[in-house]
Amino acid sequence: MSISTIDPETGLAVDLHAPDPRLLRERRERRLQLILPVAALGCAIGLWEFLVWYHEVPHYLIPAPSLIAKTLVTDGASLMQSALFTVKLTLLSLALAIIGGVSLGMVFALSRPIEMSLFPFAVILQVTPVVAIAPLILIYVSNTFAALLICAWIVAFFPILSNTAIGLRSADHNLRDMFRLYQATPWQRLRYLLIPSALPYFMAALKIAGGLALIGAVVAEFVAGTAGQNTGLASRILESSFRNEIPRMFAALFLVSVLGVIIFLATSWLSRAVLGHWHESEIKREG
Amino acid sequence: MSTLPHGATAPDLIDMRDVDKVFSNGTIALRGMSLSIKQGEFVSFLGPSGCGKSTALKMIAGLLSVSKGAITVNGHPAGQSRDGSDIGFVFQEATLMPWATVFDNVHLPLKLHGLGKAEARERVDEALAMVGLSNFATSYPRELSGGMRMRVSIARAMVTRPKLLLMDEPFAALDEMTRSKLNDEVLALWKSHGLTVIFVTHSVFESVYLSSRVVVMAARPGRVVHDIPLATDIPRTADYRMSTTYAETCKQVSTALEGTMTHVDLNH
């Protein structure tokens, strides 16, 4: 027999062993957060499969999801190798963008004159479409990988630079005063005040730059039009389009999307892990 | 230099000489403010909103520059005293680091002076106990109420055991009970440690209860209009709050304060 009591609000008997309804609701909401997107995606793929089958669309126009999956398996080895190349290119360019963006951002935050002198270059670099500069870079830089790296880096670099510079300046002025009052060294001010204040800005930039690095890597490879063993997913897409292998093209495209989603999830997770306990953008609001 | 009752001279701890403050947007916050504060005084700043109390306090701490005139603290120009731990400052807003726990926020001044967490623990705990927040050491500022945040800020100012304590409306957001408890805490510290305190408040009662001297300021431009010394020989107890001396002093200070308000109206 279960112990029960009377709920003062509803006047109904309540099972004391039953879990808190609010907790249950929260758990259900979390489950929905996972189930709904997956279900929606599943439905879309199912509909795609059905429409292709129903209208007998030829596979060289729109391949069915099942055929794309099959291609992913049969061409798995070569596609995986290309994906690995793209991942390497993306992560390396993102890492260099972080190093470059953060260091230059710090210099900008420390010195207005340097910022005023160098900022135009950063802006020019940012506003000129990477497809337009890529051919030049490919001419000047003989190593193709290095050239691709530079292209992807240019795209990912700017958001990190500008957000780091803004973030380092955004520290609360009263807190700055407090650090001054206690005669903090420049290093202490940077370490304990400016960097924590800049973190939310940096994290926002990282989320953007992660996606941009992938776009940069793919675009650069398209422009380079490289072929052969050591090439990325963009080359597989180009190659498939020349040979009219549409299922393979979709398979490569699918892998590019998966990479993008993984980068997005990873940067979002990192942002929550770093800011979750204090910053408004990542705090779960009380209902 | 000012003259002590027994005829000797003691150097003033704080000396403001004909100080102006003009902000970059042209606002004249202070004009010709002169004030000397001796070691061990408890001075309250009282005055209408916007008359420059916070500005004067920040200038004494060396956080705002002087446009004209001079401020010396302990013989050095304001902000250039060698040991920053000599000054404790409670800002009008709580001004806590949102990414740090209550403990880390209070620990900060000690950390900046090279005292590690383990060495500082006792002093941080002591400061938190004083403001009644011992159980919240691991909380983050966003998890606290406004008044609790203010108390963290007070604990942080106290943790270095400063010789000069500058407080900008520290108790404005607190309930009557907590406020009166903290009033007594500040008074006890002031007595036992030979502190010098400058205390900005809007409460006439609070200023009369706490201070050895009330400085009444007027706005537009900010300046000192009354400088009222109070008797310090009467112990500040609940009885004092009931005494006629207290009531009369409050009336005197209120009248002085009302005078500054009409000043403002006449200027319009």
Ligand SMILES: Nc1ncnc2c1ncn2[C@@H]1O[C@H](COP(=O)(O)OP(=O)(O)OP(=O)(O)O)[C@@H](O)[C@H]1O
């Ligand atoms: N950074 C600033 N730039 C320009 N003007 C300022 C600045 N800070 C304060 N002021 C002006 O200086 C005057 C005095 O401000 P202050 O903050 O010292 O007033 P206060 O006496 O502390 O008022 P309150 O009791 O409301 O806190 C005000 O008129 C305000 O507008």
Ligand SMILES: [Mg+2]
């Ligand atoms: Mg103020």
